[in-house]
Structures are given as C-alpha cells and as structure tokens.
Amino acid sequence: MSDAPNKKEESLFRAPPLAEQERMIEALLFASAEPVSLSEMEARMPHGSDPAEALVLLRKRYEGRGVQVAKVGDAYAFRTAADLGFLMAREQVEQRKLSRAAIETLAIVAYHQPVTRAEIEEIRGVSVSRGTVDQLIELDWIKFGRRRMTPGRPVTYVVTTEFLDHFGLENARDLPGLKELREAGLLESRPPDGDPEEGPDGDRDKDTGDMFDDDAEAAIDDELLDDDDL
C-alpha cells in the first residue's frame, strides 16, 4: 500500500527507460481510435518521457512489418501495410442453382434473340417477372438489344459474350436445334406438330442474323443511353 505513492513519486523524477516508453507508445497508438500527436503522448505518458525519441525506435521496429507507424498530419497511427490491403476484403463465392424461370427465360433469349419480353412470355406461357430478367442482366448473361420497330418500340434482349463464355459456345447459333435435342434424347415427348426444323436458325433467320454483327452491337449501346423505360 505504502509502496504505490513512492513509486509514482519516483517516476516524477525518473522517466521510464526508452524501451519502456516505446512499449507505451505502441499500446497508445494501438488502442487509440484517432491518430495520437506527440504532445498527447507526452501528456499521457509518465513525466519526463520523450515520445519523439521512443517513436523513432517504434517506427523502425515496424519497418517492413504487416502494420506500420504512419504519420497522419502531426499525429501518428498504426496502418496496415499497403501491400496487405487485399486481406481486408474477402470474397466468398456461393454457388446457387438458377431458378427454373430464369433458366427458361435464358434459354428463350438464347434461342430466339433478339426477343421482347412479350415474346418470352408468349413462348413460356407465363408472365416473366422483372426480377428474373434483372437477375439475368446482372449475371451479365443477357443484355438489351435493339428496340423492335413495332408499335411501342419494345426493347429486346440478346445474350452476351459472357453468356457464350460461360456455356462454352462460340455463337448462340451453335445451340442445337429442336431436332438435335430430340436426337440427343432431350425431348422425351413426341415431336411437336410445328416445324420440325425449327431451331435458332429457323424462320427468324433475318432477325437473328443481324444480331451479332457490329451494327447491332453499336446500336445496343445507344439504346441504353436513351432508354427511359428502365
């Protein structure tokens, strides 16, 4: 009990050893929410301390370490070494299965592009939710194509290069047609009465044909700029 005041008094006259001061600054900088100025260090440390000198040692100690003593204005703070910033952001990839609505919509865009939402709905026989289209756009698998020159100038959808990459296709035209699908056993039911040849190169040849030429691509960009429908 009687030791404590003595000890304190002693420290009034004898500053702690420099190595001890270095430890103190280390703890102070670590625990402080704001950068700490020299005068503040001095105010907090035992009387007679020389934070400037101890700081030199501390900065040297942290040279090349994972954190560094940085000077911020006239104050000091620990900062993550610049080359290790990548550790702070972590990417976690989660795989999910695409919903049935999304995969069907995607398939229709792939086989029928450029295709309007109304057409997608007609083919699927159910309405297509905004979310489904948005999701496919966000996935970078479909994008807006040229507006259809019909009343209302509806926007069309086409597949993207990313889509082709992902599905390992050179071109959307490489997608097997219905006949091939059937031959591959992918169609379990009897052939539909419609055109057996119908496929991506079916009767929409003209529409599809110009889909991937340069003009169309350029047009798409324009579209997005003046599209007030979004």
Add this chain to the structure above:
Amino acid sequence: MSDAPNKKEESLFRAPPLAEQERMIEALLFASAEPVSLSEMEARMPHGSDPAEALVLLRKRYEGRGVQVAKVGDAYAFRTAADLGFLMAREQVEQRKLSRAAIETLAIVAYHQPVTRAEIEEIRGVSVSRGTVDQLIELDWIKFGRRRMTPGRPVTYVVTTEFLDHFGLENARDLPGLKELREAGLLESRPPDGDPEEGPDGDRDKDTGDMFDDDAEAAIDDELLDDDDL
C-alpha cells in the same frame, strides 16, 4: 479477366514464405477489434498458408511488447499489455456495475459449466432471477449450452468467447483455482465421501472429470449450432 484464374492456380502451388504469412496475420489481427479465428485467417490468406505456424512466430515476436497476441478460444487478437492500462484512461470503458447475484452466477457458470439454472440455484441457495441471467447474456458473457439429458431437458449455460476475451483467459480450463476446486471436490454436487479409503477423488471421479474434458468442450460448440431454443 482471363488472368485471374491463372493467378489463383499459381498460388495453389506456392504458399507465401512463412515470414510473409506472419506479416499478414499481424495485419489481420491489428485490423480487427474482435479475435480472429484460424479458419478466418486461412480464408483471407493466400491458398496454402498455414496461419497456425506463422502465429507461433508472431506471438513470440510480441512477447513483452506493448501489445500482445492473446489467444481466445480458437481465435487470436492483439490486446494491450495489462501493465499499461493506466495510459488508456481515455479508452476506458465504464464497466457496468454488476449485482452480487450476477457476479456469483457468472462465476458458477464459468466453473461449473455446462450448468442448469437449478444447479446455479442449488449452489447459491436462492432462486436466480430472470434479470440476472438476461444481464449476463446481454453482456455476451454466457450463452445457452446443450440441453441436459435429464427429465425436463433443462437448458444449460456456458461461458462465451467474449467472456474469455474480457477476462483474459485462453479457455475455460484456465480459470483461476479451477484445479484446486476440483481436487477439493467443490465442483461436485455432493460432498466428498467421508470414507477415508476413497478420498475426495473417490467414485465420483467420472462425474467431475468430464466437466471440462474435450468431449464437453466440443459439445458446447455443437450446441450453438443445433440449439433451437435461441
């Protein structure tokens, strides 16, 4: 775009040098106020890193420094050295005044975990008010453990990682005086047998023994995952 997978593949084969891994852990632990688990470190560090090994180096490096690597459960954190607390008057968090009941209940949970409310009451000889347990849960110092497989399937309480962190314990086995209490038979529910042949470590060895053995510890972790009472 096409670079990324290559880069990743490369890192599959070459983990960073150990010294570099140590820097990374240093940066990670400095960045976080909460303890960082080994698995979290591993997830953030380049593939093939061995944080456990690098941590040994890091802990050694900070021995006696102003900040220290503390082990908290299976996680790690930098904490300022306890002897320098006096510098941090400004950072001091006002410690919530705990009632005697709360403090005793906390100690009982820590030393007897997993422990039921009835057991706490039996030890204190008085009923435990709802508020006491709530307060400790709110402080994040205790949590629900696995239900006891006895009639009524009562819930049990165990201490948390935050508890360990707050009181500077690596794990619950490091509680002060735990060994002595066990040897004196004071962690049991009945007095040591009077039979001089048996001694305090008599036939109830098994009961006491498993209070802190690995099975029990593992059980505590499991608990949180499947406890549907929360």
Add this chain to the structure above:
Amino acid sequence: MSEAGQPANTDDWDSVTARREAEALIVDVDGFEGPLDLLLTLSRTQKVDLRKISILALTEQYLAFIEQARQLRIELAADYLVMAAWLAFLKSKLLLPPEPGEEGPSGEDLAAHLAFQLERLAAMRDCAAKLMARDRLGRDRFVRGAPQAMTTNRKITYTAGLLDLMQAYARIRTKDDFRPYVMDREKILTMEEALDRLRNLVGYMGEWADLMSYLPDGWTTDPKARRSATAANFAAALELTKAGKVEIRQSDTFEPIQLRRKDT
C-alpha cells in the same frame, strides 16, 4: 468429519459482540441473498475453517436469528422460514439417537452436506472475486481503437450448364404436347434405355455434372420412377465409364455422383 454431533457451543453466541453482530444482521436482512448466504455469514462468527465448522452451533445461531427477527416483527421471506424448519429437523436428528430401522440419510450426512454447500458457496464467492480482479478488457487491456473494416463480399454465382439450358428449352417447346413417358412397365427405366439415352448425351457433357441432372424429364418427381431412373442411369454411367466414354466421381459417401465426358 464434522463436529455436528457434539453439543452446541453457544458461549460465543451469548457474548455481547455476537449479539451486536446478529442485530446488525437482522437490520440488513434485505441484503442477504437467501438463507444459505445468511448461514455463510453466521458461520464466520465461529472463526474456524469452514471444513471444521460446527453445524449444530450454526443451526442454533440461525434459529436464534429467525426468532429475533420474529420478535422484531421483521418479515422474512418464506425461504428463510423453510430453512429454519429444516434446520430444526436437522438439529433433532443430530441430538437424538436414530430410530431403529429409520431410512434415509443420517443427521451427520445432512450436516456434512450443509457444510459442503457452505464451503462450495464460499469457494464460488472467492472465484467470483478473483475473476472480477483479473486484467479486464476495457479496463486494463484494450482492443484496437481504430479497427479496420474487414469485409466479406458474398458473391453468388449461379450455376447452369448447357444441358440445363437445352433441357429448359426443350421443356418449353414441347410443353403443349408433353406427355409422360409411357412404357410397358410403368415407372421402370431399363438400363438399356438409360444407356442409349446417356450415350447420346455424352457429347454435351462438358464439366462435372450431377448424375441426377441426367434423369429424363418426367422421371424425377414420382419416387418410384425416380428410383428406377436413378439406378438405371447409374448403371449406364458405369457402363460408359467402363467403355472409357465418361469419367465418374463421388467425393464422399452419399455425396452426388458426378459425370463428365472423357476427353480422348
């Protein structure tokens, strides 16, 4: 092991100091955390190791305390009275010889248990004090004052293979005239049929894909059909593997079985 059986030593209790202490206790009765706490406090007047405490003396003290409280018309919680009743019972057990053929624990056992409870409570109090005196976070040890945000960007990637795409398209295009596969033996897919079908699909198998994704449409919902189709498909997949057409793998027991085309 305890002195419980010995006659009560009430000398201390009669002393002026002890009386004063007891009166102070009564005034403070609200401050006690139940009868055990009160007993523990009373036991301190014996100034002996808790292990050597005289339970009988303690019992006398407690009963006297309750009696005084009653005289002073201090209302005591029921627990205190229950304890008093129990201690009175204990006292009689300690003082009277056991009745022949009596069942249950002896007075000595009960006294030993009470002594144990007191010791255990005292130990816990001790531990609590030690715990609270440790170098605590936010008081003696400090966390990083300027933590940096460590983010985890949860990136969701959607998996869909070419096969899914084509199957989806086929499903839509054939919806109108779709009818379930009808066979002689309903709900039984033969291995030959599965093999024929899989052989055709091999060309489209790129990356590893779940065997189950190759089940024919219309065979996935009905449990019986699904079981048959799964078995047939699996057997067919093994055949194709044997023939060197596909590769097959399973990461663990009960994990999905995956197939991919074997590049030659």
